[in-house]
Amino acid sequence: MEVGNSKLIDITELGDERGLLTVIEGNISVPFEINRVFYIYKTLPGIRRGFHAHYKTRQALISVSGSCKVYLDNTRRKTDVLLDSPTKVLILEPNDWHEMYDFSPDCVLLVLASHLYDAEDYIRDYDKFLEVYGR
Numbered sequence: 001m002e003v004g005n006s007k008l009i010d011i012t013e014l015g016d017e018r019g020l021l022t023v024i025e026g027n028i029s030v031p032f033e034i035n036r037v038f039y040i041y042k043t044l045p046g047i048r049r050g051f052h053a054h055y056k057t058r059q060a061l062i063s064v065s066g067s068c069k070v071y072l073d074n075t076r077r078k079t080d081v082l083l084d085s086p087t088k089v090l091i092l093e094p095n096d097w098h099e100m101y102d103f104s105p106d107c108v109l110l111v112l113a114s115h116l117y118d119a120e121d122y123i124r125d126y127d128k129f130l131e132v133y134g135r
């Protein structure tokens with residue numbers, strides 16, 4: 001499903017009598033090479049984070065435990081996405097302004113990124129975001 005410039009995809013759940021397993025492979029399940037992994041957890045009630053877009057970094061967001069929401073703005077359309085399953089993957093494109101919110105106390109938001117961390121890759125000013133990506 002298209003959300004902003006990004007996409008929400010479902011990945012296959014593998015299971016047997018022992019329980020469940022889900023696998024994500026770079027350039028296969030997600031459309032980029034995975035060069036960095038981080039996770040956001042123990043988020044305090046009412047917290048909203050993100051508030052930026054990127055120049056080049058593509059990411060995959062998965063709530064592997066609990067749930068959270070992601071607000072996306074591609075300058076023309078604003079969308080809210082619910083991540084509430086370890087099989088739901090938000091392929092987040094760099095040109096979507098994003099904010100994460102409504103974290104459940106048990107939420108572990110796993111993020112797979114196409115590039116190593118670079119503070120220069122962030123657009124944290126909304127007017128700058130419109131200047132770079134707006135029509």
Ligand code: T46
Pocket residue numbers: 036038040049050051059111117
């Ligand atoms: C994004 C959303 C989904 C690092 O030093 N290295 C890293 O790889 C990351 C991700 C962060 N940091 C530092 C930078 C800040 O001092 O950790 C601190 C918290 O990062 P930030 O405020 O950017 O966190 P969020 O939740 O606003 O955004 C993060 C990612 O940074 C961002 O790329 O798209 O998650």
